[in-house]
Amino acid sequence: MNRTAQSVPDETWDPLVFLEPNSLLEIVNQRKQNLDQDTEHMDTDSTNSKQPIFLKTDCVNEASGSSYIEIGNAKVLCSVYGPREIPRRDDYDFKVANLNCEFRFASFSCFMQRRGTLSQRDQSLDEKNLSSAIEEALKPSILLHKYPKSQIDLYILCIQNDIDSRNIVCASIIAASMALANASIELYDLVSSYTYTPVNLTVSYMPQLNQVTSIHFSNEANGACLSTDLFKSHIKESIENCKKVYSFMKHILLNSDFYSLLKNGLDHDIKKVDIS
Amino acid sequence: MESIISEDTYIPGEKICSASHARSGHGTYVRDGYIYASLVGKAKIERELNTKTENKTSPQQITSLPIVSVKTLKDNIVVIPHIGSLVIAKITSVNPRYAKCSILSVNNTIVKEKFSGQINRKDVRATEKDKIEIGKSFRCGDVIIARVISLGVVIAYSEAGHRMIPVSWNEMQCPVTLLKEFRKVAKVQPEFINYVEPKSEDKQ
Known part of the structure; x- marks a missing residue:
């Protein structure tokens, strides 16, 4: 990239940096409250189990498959490229495809701005952790052996982060699964996901196969522990919610514009065809 | 061949039918004796017409079960070159030992992403393999048709004389x-x- 051609100054600061520490906290809290009000306003039920979801496929023309999701305040865009050739033929298993998952926060997505544009900065630690969590949740759902010697790239961009990064993992997993299905990559099942927000417990689940693919538990905010019984009940509840999310995902897949196209494309084949 | 396309659309993980009634084709997988869809699309059932079945012996009758496959939108098909597939490719570089090419289409379907291939000197033709010269066979920019191969041993006998x-x-x-x-x-x-x-x- 040609750095001299950039119109942005070399050094930039978040305007909040210049504030007094106390007033900074106030502003951050106010922003959080505003976001909370938004969700409560949108919710029909005030409990967190009823988060509104918006889901759409086919958003990025360039990609093989893509999807966009909003859960609460979290907004995530996911695009799938591939299967493509592995660029460096070194230490890969050639019999199965290599899933490459990259999660990024847009520089404006969080409360505190992240420095630099996406191409300038490397993945930070939290982005890397989220990438591996998402990859772990999705890998069991893909028929990787069908794509030997190739790589499937999954780019997930967080456009808006929620309070304490809640819902980000589950939104990314749902978006990625929808994007994979949209890219016509063979899947054992769609992966549905749900975050139990009070303790940030994310359960990813394949409803048709009745298998849990991953449990992601990051309770950084509260630092509290969970008893085994409580943990079990949370997981059961999450799985029930995953099933609800799944029926919504199914509805979107079956009713997107993609399907009206499919219908037209196949019209001439619907009659019985005799090929000697 | 006779083919029927289902009315309803299947999504990955949906059960199509029992594996004893049909064979699993493209876009499906078998699990616990049932055939499931692995792609989003309409199920397609292909059955061979029963003209010659009386002459055939039992093993072939097993293979005449209908094939169930899932058909997606036409320009959304994912193809990657497999061993044995027929590809059209463009030569990108030539040297005395091998030529490199980038694959344009696999089995008449255009590939979205670029795949590269390599043609070794001895694979250019079947006869007079010693006299092959890559420079006299290909030039950069030529469009070629080729089959993806993998060389190797098919039948081998051990030192004790048994088939391995x-x-x-x-x-x-x-x-x-x-x-x-x-x-x-x-x-x-x-x-x-x-x-x-x-x-x-x-x-x-």
Whole structure:
């Protein structure tokens, strides 16, 4: 990239940096409250189990498959490229495809701005952790052996982060699964996901196969522990919610514009065809 | 061949039918005796017409079960070059030992992402392999048609004289002495499986 051609100054600061520490906290809290009000306003039920979801496929023309999701305040865009050739033929298993998952926060997505544009900065630690969590949740759902010697790239961009990064993992997993299905990559099942927000417990689940693919538990905010019984009940509840999310995902897949196209494309084949 | 396309759309993980009634084709997988869809699309059932079935012996009748596959939107098909597939490619670089090419289409479907291939000197033609010169066969920019191959051993006998079984891509094992020997094992394509299948040979 040609750095001299950039119109942005070399050094930039978040305007909040210049504030007094106390007033900074106030502003951050106010922003959080505003976001909370938004969700409560949108919710029909005030409990967190009823988060509104918006889901759409086919958003990025360039990609093989893509999807966009909003859960609460979290907004995530996911695009799938591939299967493509592995660029460096070194230490890969050639019999199965290599899933490459990259999660990024847009520089404006969080409360505190992240420095630099996406191409300038490397993945930070939290982005890397989220990438591996998402990859772990999705890998069991893909028929990787069908794509030997190739790589499937999954780019997930967080456009808006929620309070304490809640819902980000589950939104990314749902978006990625929808994007994979949209890219016509063979899947054992769609992966549905749900975050139990009070303790940030994310359960990813394949409803048709009745298998849990991953449990992601990051309770950084509260630092509290969970008893085994409580943990079990949370997981059961999450799985029930995953099933609800799944029926919504199914509805979107079956009713997107993609399907009206499919219908037209196949019209001439619907009659019985005799090929000697 | 006779084919029927279902009215309803399947999504990955949906059960299509029992595996005893049909065989699993493209876009499906078998699990616990049932065929499930692995792509989003309409199920397509293909059945061979029963004109010659009376003459055929029992093993072939098993294969005449209908094939169930899932058909997606046409320009959304994902293709990657497999061993045995027919590809159209463009030569990108030539040197005395091999030519490199980038694959444009696989089995008449255009690939979205670029795949590269390599043509070794000895694979250019079947006869007079010593006299092949890459420079006189290809030039950069030529569009060629080729078949993806993988060389290797199909049938091998151990030192004890028994027919060996492949155990990995570079090892074969003798069923009697259990000794392992190194070989470059081939991936046998479905159309050649009749030549290689040990059972059919043992019968004769």
